[in-house]
Amino acid sequence: MANEKIRFEGVTKRFGALTVLDKLDLSINDGEVVTIIGPSGSGKTTVLRCLMTLESIEDGLIRIDGEPLNKMESEGRLVPASNAHLRRMRLKLGMVFQSFNLFPHLTVLQNCVEPPIFALGVTRDEARSRAQELLDMVGMGDKQAHYPAQLSGGQQQRVAIARTLAMQPEILVFDEPTSALDPETIEEVTSVIRSLAVKHSYTMLMVTHQIAFAHDISDRICFFDKGRIVEQGPPAAVIDAPTEARTQQFLRKVAQAR
Amino acid sequence: MDWRWDFTFETVLPRILPGLWVTVEVTFLSFALSLVLGLFLMIARRSTIRPLSVAAGEFIEFMRGMPLVVVIFFLFFLLPEIGIFLAPFWTGVLAMGIYNAAPVAEILRGGLQAVPKGQWEAAHVLNYSTYRTWRQVILPQAVKPVVPGLGNLLILAFKETPLLSFVAVPEMLDAARRIASETYRFTEPLTVVGILFLILSLFSAVLIRLVERHLLTETRHGK
């Protein structure tokens, strides 16, 4: 078995009386590209937010490279993670949001230069040369001096991807990276993500409603419903020949909507 | 009306102009204090530590219902009681600084609420420390929407300074009253004070406009 990168063990997340994740078990290997699909409100975003420690969890354990994330070991026992522990563990994680969340008061270049300086402690020169490389890679090298508000959605999302990569994460998390985009600009973002999945060794966990895109780049698809994985496997199985009635129904609905 | 120009220029202006300087000093020093205290007050109010946020909220409410002159008298007579002896000038700076910290906190809170939640989340996943999140991400975005409100407050602060004459801070009104009581002429000193306040207000309005314009060209963001 390949190296396990991420592991959810019986993860339960509640908002008040609402159980959004119900004893979720999910294991993702190093370099694997996993896409979560499923109906609205099924808990897809919540999975990503728990992994990014944007949400605390009520029960269960998340591990990265075998090491507990939401807990830490102290004298042989698991205790709630300290902020220092969370910060150290988060170094391996990078997230791209549906709504980009670029810093609007900073230029494109500053958006990619400042995080490594302030959160990793690299020198400004080093951060700048790496940011320029990454911006070239996502095709935004000629917009370095622009502010986010001066860019299209697709351009902003490509900058957001470069900003995430500038932090040198090992795991990339995407929450519906193309849902806020105009149809004409979706392709420029999916092609960047595709190249990350194919050419680089990142472990990727993505949520998307773009089934064809998911089929194209994923090693594994997880169909989610009501906080549980209903069906998972390679795209050729889950998307092309789903066995569960709920998966079939969802895919039919998505196909009709297009 | 009996208006004497020689009296105005030879007696009134030379004695009131130092008061003008005191007014400007008190206003800016107390305002700087208000900004610092207001920032801490706002952070305390948003704190997840219950007693802290409750205390900050109560303090803001308390100050809102309190006339400034009461705060001034209170500090003027109370501080010596507990062994702190300050010149009236510094008591005035302290009183106005504390008094205006509450509205500053409220204005800053409004500015904070204008920063989208996604900005906090981006800082979180980019592993910014709490300090860096505030310093690099949140405050720069919260500043622009608060400038007009803080500007208004600054002008109000100018207009509050005459209250300090009650505790003998030698600002403009204090100087005017001294001249009046010595010469029994009220028209010239009070008119001069009025005109100088008018000039101060116009001047600070221009200043605020300049700051706003500067911020606007500095960050051409926002739609």
Ligand SMILES: Nc1ncnc2c1ncn2[C@@H]1O[C@H](COP(=O)(O)OP(=O)(O)OP(=O)(O)O)[C@@H](O)[C@H]1O
């Ligand atoms: N902060 C919150 N407080 C209360 N309920 C929440 C909160 N965040 C999410 N929920 C609820 O949790 C459930 C799962 O939300 P989640 O955002 O994970 O769904 P999703 O699968 O990503 O849906 P979508 O496809 O619409 O993005 C929903 O019912 C949602 O209303």
Ligand SMILES: [Mg+2]
């Ligand atoms: Mg979602």
